[in-house]
Amino acid sequence: MTTRLILVRHGETDWNLEGRYQGQADVPLNERGREQARLLAERLRGERIEAIYASDLSRAYETAKIIAEALGQEVKTLKSLREVDTGVWMGLTFQEVESRYPEHLREWRADPLEVKRLKGESYLELFERTKTAIREVVEAHPDQTVLIVGHGGNMKCIVLDALGVGANCAIGMASRFAADNASLHILQYGGNRGLIETINDTCHLHRLPKK
Helix, strand or coil: CCEEEEEEECCCCHHHHHCECCCCCCCCCCHHHHHHHHHHHHHHCCCCCCEEEEECCHHHHHHHHHHHHHHCCCCEEEHHHCCCCCHHHCCCEHHHHHHHCHHHHHHHHHCCCCCCCCCCCCHHHHHHHHHHHHHHHHHHCCCCEEEEEECHHHHHHHHHHHCCCCHHHHHHHHHHCCCCCCCEEEEEEECCEEEEEEEEECHHHCCCCCC
C-alpha cells in the first residue's frame, strides 16, 4: 500500500524576509504569505486530497486553513510537525547568533546533528519526531492522498526519510535542495520508502509580483 504525500511549506512571514530564525515562535503569515496560500489552493483544486494535516504553529496552520477552505476540507493539527526548536536563536539573524553565542555556534557547527541549540532541539530530534509523525499519517491513510503543511525543516526530513537516508547522512544532504515558502514537494510513500515526484515546485507563484 502506498500513500501519496503532498508536502507544503508554509507561506512567507516577516521573519522570513528579515532572515530571522523562527523555530517554534508563533510567527503569522504576512500578506504575501496569505496570497501564496491562496495560489496554492488554486493549484490544488484538481487534486483528490482525502486528509489535511498541519503543524499547529500559526504560519503553517493558516496556510493549511486557506487551502482547506478552498477544498472543502478540515485541518488536523500535529504538534509533532513543528519546526525545530531553535531555543535562544529564536528571533535572531545568523549574524546576531554569531555575535552573541560564538562558542556555542562553533560547537553546533562541529556536530549539527546532535548538538542542541541552546534551550532548543538538535536536528536529530527534529528528524526523528518528523519521521514518526509521517509514518503514523501514512499508516492511517493507505492508498490515499494526504496534504501535509509544515516547515522547511520538516519538508527536508520527510523527503530524505522517504529516500531511505538516515539521520547521519540527512544533515549533510538537507542543504542540497531547497524548500521555499509555499513550495510543493510530492512523493509516494510505502514500506518506509518513497518515490519522489516533485521537489520545491513553486510554479503556482508566478502571478505574484517580484520582490
